[in-house]
Amino acid sequence: MRQSEYFFYTLREDPKDAEIISHKLMIRTGFMSQVSSGIYNYLPMGNRVILKIEKIVREELDAAGAHEITMPMIQPAELWKRSGRWDHYGKELLRVKDRKDGDYVLGPTHEEVITDIAGKFLRSYKQLPQTLYQIQTKFRDEIRPRFGLMRSREFIMKDAYSFDIDNEAMTKSYRKMRDAYIKIFDRIGFRYKIVKADSGAIGGSMSEEFMVLADVGEDKIVSCESCDYAANIEAAVSKQTTKSCRSEMPIETAETPNCKTIEAVSKFLTVSPETLIKTIMVEADGEPIMVLLAGSDMLSELKLMRKLGAKDLVPASEEQLLKLGLIAGYMGPVNAPDIRIIADSSIKEMKNAGCGANIEGKHFINVNYGRDFKVDDFFDIRNIKDGDSCPECEGKLKIMSGIEVGHIFQLNDKYSKSMNVGFLDRSGRRRHFLMGCYGIGIGRIATAAIEQSHDDYGIIWQTSIAPFKTNLLSLGKDDEVLNFAEKLYSRFEEAGIETLYDDRDERAGIKLADNDLIGCPISIIVGKRGIKSGYIEAKIRRTGEKKQYSVDDIDGMIEWIKNYR
């Protein structure tokens, strides 16, 4: 591609509204441009990358036996009413009306449409298993679109759906997709982790996320330093280690004036926070609940909501506390009002703990579960901390940030049941399909790739998804240089090397800076000094390593470029 004829521009300045490096670099390299909040144009440079990512995804899904289809972006409300999600999907679902006042949605995902297809055409067990996919534009009216293509409102997703006769077959289809995802993300060159995910919201039994490791990632992931255990912090658990064999001592009251936080109490009583019980009052769907945690732990609201099956969880209001006779800062489970008490499982093991006495300025010490207070349910509801113990081995857990690029689910019969679709099994009995669903964010992959691979000068594309493999530059106006660069360009084209040829009438400094900014894996630099000495310089963007090729060894250079990965 001749740069002089290409739709090509770069910007020297970072866009003001971009917070993260990938967003800045995508705008500066003409990868994309914004149309409206969370809505973008993919310009030629970016479009090439998007198409490359899609190609890898297609190749691996086809190889795994999935079949590509295309479903509409606009979906009738009727399907969403059948699944029940018309009433439950929040404001991310953009609802629109047509001229006949009919209700439609802009598809944020396609479980309803695909389940309807399966119901119509997959009638017998003989037609199963079946996995269908599409690569298509989705719309989600995200509350906070940000970070460019990482969290946009309109975005391209690959979504796949599997249909199976039973649990065993569903698990097999799931494994196949999981393996295909590993191949996809390996080919893209990511450093990533597959983590257990929380599948509560969408239902189903098993769910994993593919997380690209990057500091800007919006997800927190927990992984073990010694074994393979890895989970989204929302789903992660840790091993209980605080087992005390001390014997129970008599309960006592301690004066704790102006000590309304765990920190203040632990300082005042000179005890460590782990030995105190933290008491939190919440309202879950309106019901007041007392929640107990070790003083050093934080509550995972999401885990608690899932355990309670609650839709809404808020801190209890002051009026509620007043009504129950509770005093903020001095609450505790001993002599508590008659309400439900939920405790983290660590509380069961605590011996001779401290907690609020439900009296202003006082705490109890030597408090013990069973003897001094009751608990209705013990759940794992604490957030994991760095250094907690792995639930599967003796190792320590650490917390990292990740970008979720893919998500796979076993849905079981959630949609086939709610939409009442099924097939006839071997014995002629009608059964609901067991389904899986599998998403990949195409645009988010591009942002994640840049987050993991850039330097102060610009992007460093992995060869597999680079817009062009090679950037050929001619520096200066010397005829010999221009002629040689032209010759190289036509030889590269003949050899099928994707080349961006900087034939622009621009200063060398600008060409070199643009070359680093756009970050093609290889640059071939044709300058006057080189030509005079009989050598051409090839540079690897990732390592900065330089190679020299004799002007008579174009074949050797082409061979090397072709083999470079």
Ligand code: ATP
């Ligand atoms: P998130 O938790 O980041 O909102 P999600 O769980 O809603 O993601 P899924 O419904 O599983 O995402 O969608 C499948 C994939 O689509 C995600 O793994 C992600 O790569 C991509 N994706 C989801 N929402 C967006 C978005 N707003 N912008 C870009 N990509 C997205």
Ligand code: MG
């Ligand atoms: Mg989302």
